Amino acid sequence: MKFLKTLLNQFGNGINNEESLTFEEQLEVFHEIGFRLNYSVTKVDLDIWDGGLKEYEEHPYELLYITFGQYADEKFEQPFSNNCWDFDLEELKDVASHSFVLRAMSRISNKEIQLSNIKCVESDEHETAIIFECNGDSYQWSLDKKRYLTDRIIFHKVKELAKKYKTKGKYTSYATGGHDFVMGFMTPDEFxxxxxKTGLDIEWL
Structure with missing residues (x-):
């Protein structure tokens, strides 16, 4: 993503520099609380920052949490993990990006919100329709083109689905201080x- 190179300069929310923890120590803590790398991804693949693995020591837990939410490939087909998702709000710029949002929010939901058969259709010059299935039920959402880019209503509509289906987990949000945020999905105990464990100030979405 285009923010990747400048993200380190934008840190400011929830930074915890009091402890000097190695990358391995931080990774172990994330492992203890249930974070897992996806198949075919190894910890070596997490060495994506200019400062190498040492960069994680400068921003303990925060940078690793952000990295867990990113992708191992430029096509966004291989996420590092399904525990969270790091998204640049500036990428929410067209109809296709909304279907990407739905797929990602489904992926991190621990299979509690299963969104499938996602299609985006241009209704007219003012509205677009998102058609999909959630947990076996059919949905069609109409979004005002003038509003959905600024209101980011798509995130809250999916959050309401979690409430409707009474999922054990709920969506969480962590602002990095830049244009992106990290979304998770946790039970109250996991939250x-x-x-x-991390000292990061995540919030319920």
């Missing part, structure tokens, strides 16, 4: 443990 509490995450904050205690």
């Amino acid at each position: 509490k443990t995450f904050k205690q």
Whole structure:
């Protein structure tokens, strides 16, 4: 993503520099709270920053959490993990990006929100329709083109699906101080443990 090179200069929310933890120590903590790398991804693949693995020591837990939410490839087909998702809000710029959002929010939901058969259709010059299935039910959302880019309503509409289906987990949000944020999906107990272990100020979406 285009923000990747400048993200380190934008840190400011929830930075924890009090501890000097190695990359391995931080990775172990994330492993303890349930974070896993996807198949075919190894910890070597997480060496994506200019400063190498040492960069993680400068921004303990925060930078690794962000990295867990990114992709191992430029086509965004191989996420590092399904525990969270790092998204640049400036990428929410057209109809196709909304279908990408739905797929990602489904992927990180621990299979509680299963979105499938996602299609985006241009209704007219003012509206676009997103057609999909969620947990076996059919949906069609109409979005005002003038509003959906600024209101980011798509995130909240999916959040409401979690409420409707009474999922054990709920969506979380972590602002990095830049244009991107990291979205997670946790139960209340997981939420509490995450904050205690990492010190990161995540919030319910």
